[in-house]
Amino acid sequence: MHRLLTALLLALAATSTTPAVAAQESCKGLRYGEGTREVCLKQGESSFADAVVSFKPGKRAAAGTAAKPGHTLGKPDYTMPSAPGFLALGCDGELVVRFDDNALVQSAGPDLYIFEVGPDVEATDVAVSIDGETWIEVGRVEGARSDLELEGLIKDDQSYRFVRMRNASTDCAGRYPGADIDAVAAVGSAMRLSLDSAVLFDVGSAELKPAARDELLRVAGLVKARSGTGPIRIEGHTDSDGDAAMNLALSQRRAQSVLDFMAAEAGLDRQRMQSIGAGESRPVVANDSIVNKARNRRVEMIVR
Numbered sequence: 409m410h411r412l413l414t415a416l417l418l419a420l421a422a423t424s425t426t427p428a429v430a431a432q433e434s435c436k437g438l439r440y441g442e443g444t445r446e447v448c449l450k451q452g453e454s455s456f457a458d459a460v461v462s463f464k465p466g467k468r469a470a471a472g473t474a475a476k477p478g479h480t481l482g483k484p485d486y487t488m489p490s491a492p493g494f495l496a497l498g499c500d501g502e503l504v505v506r507f508d509d510n511a512l513v514q515s516a517g518p519d520l521y522i523f524e525v526g527p528d529v530e531a532t533d534v535a536v537s538i539d540g541e542t543w544i545e546v547g548r549v550e551g552a553r554s555d556l557e558l559e560g561l562i563k564d565d566q567s568y569r570f571v572r573m574r575n576a577s578t579d580c581a582g583r584y585p586g587a588d589i590d591a592v593a594a595v596g597s598a599m600r601l602s603l604d605s606a607v608l609f610d611v612g613s614a615e616l617k618p619a620a621r622d623e624l625l626r627v628a629g630l631v632k633a634r635s636g637t638g639p640i641r642i643e644g645h646t647d648s649d650g651d652a653a654m655n656l657a658l659s660q661r662r663a664q665s666v667l668d669f670m671a672a673e674a675g676l677d678r679q680r681m682q683s684i685g686a687g688e689s690r691p692v693v694a695n696d697s698i699v700n701k702a703r704n705r706r707v708e709m710i711v712r
């Protein structure tokens with residue numbers, strides 16, 4: 409018995425002295441890089457940016473395949489300088505990307521990772537935003553440092569969908585001027601689900617339609633399939649039609665209706681959930697057409 413215990417303790421000691429192996433094994437998602445550039449994306453492929461919001465190439469712009477901002481979306485796919493798969497920002501270049509199926513949140517350890525590639529290492533200033541309008545500068549990536557710790561810079565209970573990168577190197581000569589961006593990943597990544605208000609509610613009502621049930625049960629299934637027991641933020645949003653105060657109140661009641669259903673009927677833990685009304689304050693697109701207004705009428709779930 410005593411010998412068995414000693415063997416067990418020795419085995420435990422042996423595993424604790426091999427942190428590199430332990431780190432690899434502990435990454436259940438996607439793992440990239442080595443040493444100081446190593447990163448574990450626990451939420452896998454959804455961690456990456458999903459859409460280009462804007463790209464200003466700057467004074468000295470790249471040409472050809474290195475000038476396509478879409479190359480910064482999804483997983484990193486750079487293989488060699490002559491191949492497409494990255495964007496050269498240009499000397500004064502500025503790129504804004506957006507997360508759609510996920511959102512950047514503060515987590516333990518670094519929260520944002522910029523995959524910068526190519527033979528030259530160039531500095532990039534990074535900012536993040538909740539709405540794409542108000543920006544928080546979060547630091548600079550350069551050389552060996554590709555990740556950013558956002559603790560103390562962003563709010564713990566908020567989620568950020570926009571990342572802005574500005575080339576910060578002054579030496580931007582050559583065929584690929586400025587920083588070469590291959591991919592952008594939220595290491596601290598929450599799942600973002602957007603529900604169409606028209607599926608859930610009648611106009612002006614916060615009472616769930618019978619047909620909403622299937623959609624909400626489907627969404628609850630996605631939440632349950634995700635590992636994690638962190639907070640779930642349920643946000644109601646409206647378009648800009650009508651009175652702002654009434655929209656705010658309606659969005660709050662709708663978010664609460666979804667929360668109540670998720671707790672009472674869909675088996676999600678009420679203690680994890682919080683409902684918030686944002687009214688018309690946070691559109692995803694300009695309220696300039698019938699189609700766009702419909703896109704802005706939504707209930708979002710941000711799941712950690």
Ligand SMILES: [Ca+2]
Pocket residue numbers: 453454455456457458507508509510
């Ligand atoms: Ca994504």
Ligand SMILES: [Ca+2]
Pocket residue numbers: 514515516517518519557558559596
């Ligand atoms: Ca962090």
